[in-house]
Amino acid sequence: MSLLEIRDLEAGYGAVQVLWRVALRVDPGEIVTVIGNNGAGKTTTMLAVTGLVPPWRGEIAFDGRTVHGLEPPDIAGLGLALVPQGRRLFGAMSVEENLLMGAYLRRDRGVEATLRRVYEILPRLRERRRQLAGTLSGGEQQMCAIGRALMARPKLLCVDELSFGLAPRVTDEMLDVLVVIRAEGTSVLLVEQDVELALAVADRGYVMEGGRVVLAGTAAELYDDPGVRTAYLGL
Amino acid sequence: MLAAAAAAVPGVLSGYALREATTILMFMALALSWNLIGGLCGYPSFGNVAFFGIGAYATAGLVANLHWPFGAALAAAAAAAVAFAAAIGPVVLRLHGHYFAIATLGTAQALGQIVIMVPWVGGPNGVILRVPFAPSAADFYYYMAGAVAAALLITYAVLRGSWGYACRMIRQDEVAAAASGVNTTFYKTACWALSGFVAALVGGVYALWITFVNPPSVFDPVISLTMVVLALVGGAGTLWGPVLGAFVVENIDQYLWARLLTAHTLFLGVVIVVIVLFLPRGLWPYLAGGEGLTWRSLFEGARRLRV
Numbered sequence: 145m146s147l148l149e150i151r152d153l154e155a156g157y158g159a160v161q162v163l164w165r166v167a168l169r170v171d172p173g174e175i176v177t178v179i180g181n182n183g184a185g186k187t188t189t190m191l192a193v194t195g196l197v198p199p200w201r202g203e204i205a206f207d208g209r210t211v212h213g214l215e216p217p218d219i220a221g222l223g224l225a226l227v228p229q230g231r232r233l234f235g236a237m238s239v240e241e242n243l244l245m246g247a248y249l250r251r252d253r254g255v256e257a258t259l260r261r262v263y264e265i266l267p268r269l270r271e272r273r274r275q276l277a278g279t280l281s282g283g284e285q286q287m288c289a290i291g292r293a294l295m296a297r298p299k300l301l302c303v304d305e306l307s308f309g310l311a312p313r314v315t316d317e318m319l320d321v322l323v324v325i326r327a328e329g330t331s332v333l334l335v336e337q338d339v340e341l342a343l344a345v346a347d348r349g350y351v352m353e354g355g356r357v358v359l360a361g362t363a364a365e366l367y368d369d370p371g372v373r374t375a376y377l378g379l
Numbered sequence: 380m381l382a383a384a385a386a387a388v389p390g391v392l393s394g395y396a397l398r399e400a401t402t403i404l405m406f407m408a409l410a411l412s413w414n415l416i417g418g419l420c421g422y423p424s425f426g427n428v429a430f431f432g433i434g435a436y437a438t439a440g441l442v443a444n445l446h447w448p449f450g451a452a453l454a455a456a457a458a459a460a461v462a463f464a465a466a467i468g469p470v471v472l473r474l475h476g477h478y479f480a481i482a483t484l485g486t487a488q489a490l491g492q493i494v495i496m497v498p499w500v501g502g503p504n505g506v507i508l509r510v511p512f513a514p515s516a517a518d519f520y521y522y523m524a525g526a527v528a529a530a531l532l533i534t535y536a537v538l539r540g541s542w543g544y545a546c547r548m549i550r551q552d553e554v555a556a557a558a559s560g561v562n563t564t565f566y567k568t569a570c571w572a573l574s575g576f577v578a579a580l581v582g583g584v585y586a587l588w589i590t591f592v593n594p595p596s597v598f599d600p601v602i603s604l605t606m607v608v609l610a611l612v613g614g615a616g617t618l619w620g621p622v623l624g625a626f627v628v629e630n631i632d633q634y635l636w637a638r639l640l641t642a643h644t645l646f647l648g649v650v651i652v653v654i655v656l657f658l659p660r661g662l663w664p665y666l667a668g669g670e671g672l673t674w675r676s677l678f679e680g681a682r683r684l685r686v
Contacts, residue, residue: 194558215564216557225558232555234548245548248541249560296560 145208147172147300147331148193148224153202155192162188164355165202170300175322175332177342177363179376180352186335187229189352190302193333194226195219207299221249225298229305231289235278239269239288242277246295255295262291265321283314290321300331307338319345339376343367351376385524389517397516401588403629404523405581406609410621411530412577413606415570418615419537421550422472422567426483428603429490430460430575434582435597436494439506442587444499449510453583460579461572468568475553484600491598505593508586522584527622530577534618537570546570550616578606608647612654614661623663 148170156162163185170176178186191197193204195216204212211219220226225246234242243262247255263270266287272280277288286306293301303322307315315338322332322345336342343349343363351359351372359369366372373379388400409431416422437456441447447455471482495503514522537543545566548556557563586592613624628650635643654661 196554196558215562217560217562220558220560228555228558232552232558234551234555236551237547245544245556245559248544248548292559 146170146205147174147207148333149203149205150189150193151203153189153192153204154200155188155197156200157188157197161200162355163192166352166355166357168350168357168360170331170333172299172331173326173329174347175326175334175345177334177336177346177349178352179336179339179342179349179366182337184352185355186352187304188355190226190304190333190335193219194224194302196226217249220296223296223299225293225296225301227286227289227293227301227303227306229308231285233277233280233285233288233292235276237277238274239277239280240273242288242292243269243273243295246292249296254297258295258297262294265294265324266291282309283311283317286310286314286318287321290318294325294330298330300333301325302333302335304335306334306336307341315341339372382528386521389520394516397520399633401516401520401523402633403625404520404527405585406605406629407622407625408523408526408530408577408581409602409606410609410613410625411527411534412574412581414610414615414617414621415530415534415537415574415577416567417607418610418617418621419534419543419546419550420567420570421616422571423476423480423607424483424571424574425480425600425603425607426485426487427574427578427606428598428600429483429487430464430578431582431585431602432487432490432494432594432598433460433463433575434579435586435592436500436506436582437579438583439508439586439592440500442510443506443508449514449587453580456583457576457579460575460582464572464575465568468571469564472564472567472571484603487598487600487603491594494594494598501593503594505591505596506586508590508592510587513590514587519584519588522588523581526577526580526584529580531618531622533573533577537573538618542566605647608651610661612650612661614663617661617663617667619667620661620663623666624661627662 146169150166150168153166154161154163166185166189178189180186188197192199195211195214199212203210206222206224209222211222234245243259247258268284269287269291272284277285280288306318319341326332334342334346343366346363348362349366350357351366359366389397392400413424413427416424434456437459438452441452441455442449467486471479471486474482494500500506537546545561548559548561549563549566553563582597609624609628610621612628613622614620632643632647635646
């Protein structure tokens with residue numbers, strides 16, 4: 145059974161429709177990427193999944209339950225964590241406080257252990273743990289945002305624009321983190337403008353244009369697709 | 380210690396000075412009321428006088444027209460303000476920043492206009508309260524002190540534990556808070572209702588103290604503005620900041636009022652500008668010892684503001 149299944153999703157802002165009959169799915173243990181240009185509807189798709197943009201029509205099922213129409217905190221409670229565009233850290237809190245806020249909904253005793261694990265995967269955060277999140281560099285902020293999302297021990301991690309504004313070396317480090325967490329059983333939905341990077345790490349991918357999914361396939365299939373090669377890879 | 384000192388005040392002061400002290404306590408409680416929504420949640424309400432007015436009017440109406448005992452009337456008034464906050468909260472708290480500020484300002488103004496059309500509370504003429512056994516000046520001092528204590532307890536209870544963290548997240552990034560699982564609508568509305576509860580208590584006591592309410596006096600937008608200023612001067616979002624802000628500003632204000640009647644409101648304006656420019660976090664962080672107050676820190680404050 146799919147972890148996330150979206151069918152015929154339509155959504156928008158005010159009177160402006162942005163998504164048209166979007167369908168995609170993420171299976172357990174998969175990294176799935178959504179690629180496309182600015183304005184293609186990638187972020188809106190992700191925001192609709194997390195409940196931050198209310199869907200108009202269609203179905204969104206997460207872990208066997210319909211999440212259509214639920215509020216963001218309820219969807220988060222089902223095991224879906226977001227690394228939002230622009231990081232959106234709690235700037236006046238320390239790195240460690242930010243991480244603990246990610247575990248806000250958890251009532252179990254394993255929070256300490258998850259914190260230790262996050263520090264293992266992202267050792268820079270341990271060095272910076274007393275520092276205010278607002279004073280971190282861009283790369284460190286992205287690490288903190290990923291760490292915060294992981295603290296919820298999500299089944300699905302939604303990452304919006306992982307590489308935005310990051311040095312290539314830092315991006316590679318972040319992609320390695322995604323591979324590590326997939327190995328530990330967390331699926332990833334990755335929205336990304338850097339198509340080459342996204343396809344290097346993803347199992348499958350969807351190409352969006354003008355609010356529609358125009359192409360779907362495994363990462364290798366998309367990489368070899370002539371349209372993708374000319375439009376996104378510049379080959 | 381502070382409580383003991385406050386309790387001893389009516390024995391020492393009398394007449395005018397006791398009245399001034401009672402006024403300062405009233406503004407402390409009002410600043411704490413604003414702090415619950417404006418400081419803790421970062422929602423700059425410019426209409427908290429609405430709750431003050433509801434408290435004053437409901438108390439006045441119930442005591443003067445239905446001859447309720449003061450305590451019962453006050454409790455009903457506070458409940459009315461909480462109900463009003465809970466009703467409009469989910470709507471106005473969808474707005475942020477200036478939009479929220481304007482919406483709350485407008486709500487308070489509209490309430491003042493609506494009250495003028497209600498004959499039960501005297502329409503534009505207001506209500507005169509007469510009670511058989513009027514409390515003494517010292518009693519009113521203790522009532523206001525009780526409101527301050529209640530506001531401090533509520534703020535303390537909110538600040539500690541997961542509720543406090545929810546508020547801090549909402550204040551810093553509401554989208555991230557919601558995505559992290561915080562029921563933002565609930566916590567915002569709850570803080571807004573508690574803010575209304577405190578302001579209504581103060582309004583009810585004020586009504587009995589002054590013995591007369593009318594729309595211009597208890598729906599005066601200057602009261603809303605004063606709450607904002609006092610909390611910002613002392614330190615918004617902290618437990619003691621609003622108390623400190625009210626103490627400092629009201630004392631200076633009363634000192635100047637007695638000596639420079641025509642120019643004293645100018646002072647309030649200067650205080651706002653200076654505090655916002657140089658001490659964006661208010662006086663409390665410096666008094667609490669967390670930070671040293673130096674010329675450099677002042678200009679750091681001004682510099683950060685421009686970013």
